[in-house]
Amino acid sequence: MRRNQWLAAPLGAATAAALLSGCGAQDGSAAGDGKGVVMGISDKVKATDPASGYDPGSWLLFNNVFQSLLTFPKGGTTPEPDAAQNCDFQGSDSKVYKCVLRAGLKFSNGNKLTSQDVKYSFERTLRINDENGPAVMLASIAGIDAPDERTVVFRLKTSDATFPSKIAAGAGSIVDHTEYPADKLRTDGKAFGSGVYKLDSINEKAANFSVNESYSGKAKPKNTGVTMKFFNEDQAALKKVLESGDVDFAFRGLAAKDIAGLAGNTGNQKVEVVQGTGAEVEHLVFNMNDPVAGKLPIRKAIAYLVDREALVKEVYNGTAVPLYSIVPAGIGSHTTPFFDRYGGSPQVDKAKAVLRAANIKDKVKITLYSTPSRFGPSTDQEFQLIAKQLNDSGLFDADVKSVEFEQYDKDIQAGKYGVYVKGWVPDYPDADNFTQPFFGPDNVLRNNYDNKEINGTIIPSTSAKSDRTAATTDFTRLQDIVADEVPILPLWQSKQYAVTRPNVTGLQWSLDASTVFRFWEIAKG
Numbered sequence: 001m002r003r004n005q006w007l008a009a010p011l012g013a014a015t016a017a018a019l020l021s022g023c024g025a026q027d028g029s030a031a032g033d034g035k036g037v038v039m040g041i042s043d044k045v046k047a048t049d050p051a052s053g054y055d056p057g058s059w060l061l062f063n064n065v066f067q068s069l070l071t072f073p074k075g076g077t078t079p080e081p082d083a084a085q086n087c088d089f090q091g092s093d094s095k096v097y098k099c100v101l102r103a104g105l106k107f108s109n110g111n112k113l114t115s116q117d118v119k120y121s122f123e124r125t126l127r128i129n130d131e132n133g134p135a136v137m138l139a140s141i142a143g144i145d146a147p148d149e150r151t152v153v154f155r156l157k158t159s160d161a162t163f164p165s166k167i168a169a170g171a172g173s174i175v176d177h178t179e180y181p182a183d184k185l186r187t188d189g190k191a192f193g194s195g196v197y198k199l200d201s202i203n204e205k206a207a208n209f210s211v212n213e214s215y216s217g218k219a220k221p222k223n224t225g226v227t228m229k230f231f232n233e234d235q236a237a238l239k240k241v242l243e244s245g246d247v248d249f250a251f252r253g254l255a256a257k258d259i260a261g262l263a264g265n266t267g268n269q270k271v272e273v274v275q276g277t278g279a280e281v282e283h284l285v286f287n288m289n290d291p292v293a294g295k296l297p298i299r300k301a302i303a304y305l306v307d308r309e310a311l312v313k314e315v316y317n318g319t320a321v322p323l324y325s326i327v328p329a330g331i332g333s334h335t336t337p338f339f340d341r342y343g344g345s346p347q348v349d350k351a352k353a354v355l356r357a358a359n360i361k362d363k364v365k366i367t368l369y370s371t372p373s374r375f376g377p378s379t380d381q382e383f384q385l386i387a388k389q390l391n392d393s394g395l396f397d398a399d400v401k402s403v404e405f406e407q408y409d410k411d412i413q414a415g416k417y418g419v420y421v422k423g424w425v426p427d428y429p430d431a432d433n434f435t436q437p438f439f440g441p442d443n444v445l446r447n448n449y450d451n452k453e454i455n456g457t458i459i460p461s462t463s464a465k466s467d468r469t470a471a472t473t474d475f476t477r478l479q480d481i482v483a484d485e486v487p488i489l490p491l492w493q494s495k496q497y498a499v500t501r502p503n504v505t506g507l508q509w510s511l512d513a514s515t516v517f518r519f520w521e522i523a524k525g
Contacts, residue, residue: 035223035224035524036223036224036225036226036227036524037223037225037226037227037248037249037504037522037523037524038226038227038229038246038247038248039226039227039228039229039247039248039249039250039251040229040231040238040241040242040247040249040250040251040253041057041060041228041229041230041231041238041250041251041252041253042230042231042232042233042234042235042238042252042253042254043055043056043057043060043230043252043253044057044230044232045057045058045060045061045202045207045228045230046058046132047132047133047185048061048186048189048190048191048199048202049180049185049186049187049191050062050066050121050125050133050134050170050171050173050175051124051125051128051130051133051134051135051180051185052128052130052132052133052185053132053133053134053170054132054133054134054170055132056252056425057230058170059169059170059515060228060517061191061199061207062169062170062173062193063169063170063195063516063517063518064195064196064197064209064226064517064518064519064520065108065191065193065195065197065198065199065209065212066170066173066174066175066191066193066194066195067082067083067105067113067173067174067193067194067195067217068082068083068167068168068169068170068172068173068174069081069082069083069084069087069099069101069118069152069167069168069172069174070082070084070087070164070167070168070172071168071516072168072169072429072512072514072516074509074510074512074518074521075509075512076512076514077331077332077429077430077512077513077514079164079165079168081099081102082168082217082218083101083102083105083113083118083174083194083217084099084100084101084102085100085101085102085103085150086099086100087099087100087164089161089466090153093159093464094156094159094160094161094163094463094464094465094466095155095156095158095159095160096153096154096155096156097153097154097156097163097164098151098152098153098154099118099151099152099153099154100150100151101113101114101115101118101149101150101151101152102216102217103150104216105194105216106194106214106216107176107179107192107193107194107214108192108193108194108195108198108212108214108215109176109179109192110214111176111178111179113174113176113194114146114149114150115146115147115148115149115150115151115152116146116149116177117174117175117176117177118144118146118152118174119144119145119146119152120175120177120182121173121174121175121177121180122138122141122144122154122172123144123182124175124180124182124183125138125171126138126139126141127182127183128183128184128185130185134170134171134427137166137171137427138166138167138171139157140156140157140158140160140163141154141155141156141157142155142156142157143155158460158463159460159463159464160463161462161463161464161465161466161467161468161471162428162430162432162433162463165428165429165430165432165433166427166428168428169427169428169514169515169516171427173193174193174194175192175193176192176193179192189202193212194212194214194215194216195212195215196211196212196215196217196219196221196519196520197209197210197211197212197221197225197226197519197520198210198211198212204230205229205230206227206228206229206230207227207228207230208225208226208227208228209225209226209227209228209519210224210225211223211224211225219518219520220520221519221520222506222520222521222522222523223519223520223522223523223524226519226522229241229247231253233253235253235254235255235258238250238253238254239254239255239258242254242271242499242501243270243271245270245501248500248501248503248504248524249498249499249500249501249504249507249522250498250499250500251497251498251507251510251517254497254499256315256316256317256319256378257317259273259317259319259497259499260317260318260319270501270502271499271500271501271502272499272500272501272502273497273498273499273500274497274498274499274500274507274508274511275495275496275497275511276495276496276497276498276508276510276511276512277330277495277496277511277512277513278320278493278494278495278496278511278513279328279330279331279425279426279429279493279494279513279515280423280424280425280426280493280494281323281326281328281423281424281434281490281491281492281493281494282323282375282421282422282423282424282490282491282492283326283421283422283423283424283488283489283490283491284302284306284368284386284419284420284421284488284489284491285419285420285421285422285445285447285487285488286299286418286419286447286486286487286488286489287415287417287418287419287420287447287448288447288448288449288487289415289448290415290417290418290419291418292364292365292366292418293366293418293419294418295358295360296485296486297354297355297357297358297360298355298360298364298366299486299487299489300342300351300354300486301351301352301354301355301364301395301396302351302390302396302419302486302489303338303341303342303486303489304342304343304346304347304348304350304351304354305346305347305348305351305389305390305393305395305396306346306386306389306390306489306491307345307346307389308322308323308324308344308491308492309322309344309345310385310389311382311385311386311491311492312492314385315378315381315382315385316378316382316492319494319495319497320492320493320494320495321492321493321495322344322491322492322493323490323491323492323493324336324337324338324339324340324344324490325337325338325479325482325483325490326434326435326438326479326482326488326490327431327434327435327475327479328434328493329493330429330513331426331429331430331431331434331513332430332431332468332469332472332475333431333468333471333472333475333476333479334431335476335479335480337479337480337482337483337484338483338489338490340483341483341484342483346389346393348393348394348395351393351395352393352395355395363394363395363396363397364395364396364397364398365396365397365398366390366396366397366398366418366419367398367399367400367401367417367418367419368383368386368387368398368399368400368401368419368420368421369400369401369402369403369408369411369417369419369420369421370382370383370400370401370402370403370420370421371402371403371404371405371408371420371421372402373404373405374405374408374423375421375422375423376423379402379421380400380402382491383400383402383421384400386398387399387400408420412446413446415446415448422444422445422488424444425515426513426515428514429513429514429515430468431462431468431471431475432462432463435454435459435462435475435478436459436463438488439451439454439455439459440455445487445488447487447488449485449487449488451481451485453477453481454478454481458474458475458477458478459478461474462474462475462478496511496512497511498510498511503524503525504522504523504524504525505522505523505524505525506518506521506522506523507521507522509521510522
């Protein structure tokens with residue numbers, strides 16, 4: 001999700017526990033401490049109704065205004081109870097999931113939150129099935145029962161051990177059944193949840209949040225409220241107000257060169273750069289039906305020639321790191337098969353050998369398709385550098401075409417491109433979310449790749465294992481297959497950054513692989 005799920009999901013070791021208990025930290029106070037804080041962000045909040053929003057700005061709002069049954073703890077990728085007191089799978093096949101709610105839950109409007117609201121919320125999202133919403137994440141639900149006020153039972157169509165992770169984020173937001181229509185989206189811009197904060201107002205310029213006095217959960221807010229100012233991709237304006245002190249911190253939206261410059265300027269007393277782990281990735285995608293890119297020797301030759309270190313240094317100013325697998329570092333079951341097979345630097349001799357062995361003697365003419373309107377202004381520069389790397393080998397005649405996203409998306413679905421870019425931000429921090437969406441006939445890549453072992457054996461096997469460490473062998477095999485067949489070429493994995501005034505603390509707790517931005521951890525001195 002967020003680099004729109006292609007960009008789907010935020011730039012924001014994953015396991016889904018079979019048994020999730022509610023013990024641990026004490027419940028948070030409903031009254032925030034400290035001062036209010038002002039953040040600047042380049043993303044828009046495209047929806048305030050969780051049945052619709054599927055973008056970084058909207059999920060940031062959902063994570064703070066609404067509760068889910070489960071949540072990701074700061075610094076962790078294993079979901080823990082939130083609105084629930086405890087949750088667990090019933091039986092060994094990961095097809096029935098039961099949760100018991102905390103006692104005394106209320107929405108910010110004072111209404112009682114019960115299992116009926118939970119059932120209503122999930123069924124509503126599935127019923128509306130908004131094209132811009134998260135219903136796709138809940139597709140494994142066959143039915144929901146609410147036998148009493150505090151118990152909810154999910155019956156799943158197939159084994160889905162990642163279900164706890166799927167409902168621990170924005171897709172699991174619980175709404176008040178008296179406030180939200182059952183079969184259509186709410187359109188008045190208001191939001192009523194049971195989360196740590198209330199949404200007081202929102203318009204094109206800003207959103208204002210205050211602490212929810214009815215909140216019952218583990219979080220303890222360290223501020224009295226948050227104002228989000230929107231800069232609509234105006235990177236220069238965001239940097240200016242940060243340095244002037246008109247905002248306390250910036251998240252998502254500063255240019256890579258500005259972040260790198262600020263991080264390297266240790267004498268700058270106005271701002272500080274906070275760095276965390278990111279799980280946003282970018283891939284070069286190959287159309288398996290294309291007469292050029294569809295040839296395995298050509299794809300392998302490209303894998304030998306692409307210099308990821310140069311890409312992250314020259315294009316992204318060190319704000320990303322090279323990626324050598326479809327599962328990024330920091331996510332459970334991550335391996336490095338592309339590094340193991342093709343190396344970490346260009347190997348022209350090996351690229352030449354694989355082409356000559358396939359009797360490919362002439363320069364390979366190929367076009368790389370880019371779309372900066374979806375994947376960022378640096379995408380064209382990145383693809384120009386990849387084309388240069390291919391051409392410098394003497395083995396390719398590569399060029400780049402930049403296309404606006406609306407046309408780009410149509411052309412990919414029509415199979416017109418041989419090589420193109422795709423970016424991905426996860427919905428939840430599990431290897432499943434970097435693998436299952438990419439394979440099969442309706443995969444998000446649209447590259448006509450279908451491996452029977454992956455789709456028929458490996459993915460069903462990993463989906464059934466509630467102990468996620470037990471899925472490592474299968475995920476390792478899957479990553480090896482992809483490196484052998486090269487339907488996609490992983491390029492880079494993001495780092496996450498926030499740039500802040502020196503008197504703001506706690507931002508590090510929102511820059512982890514869970515992609516959850518936690519307002520309540522931010523304090524201003």
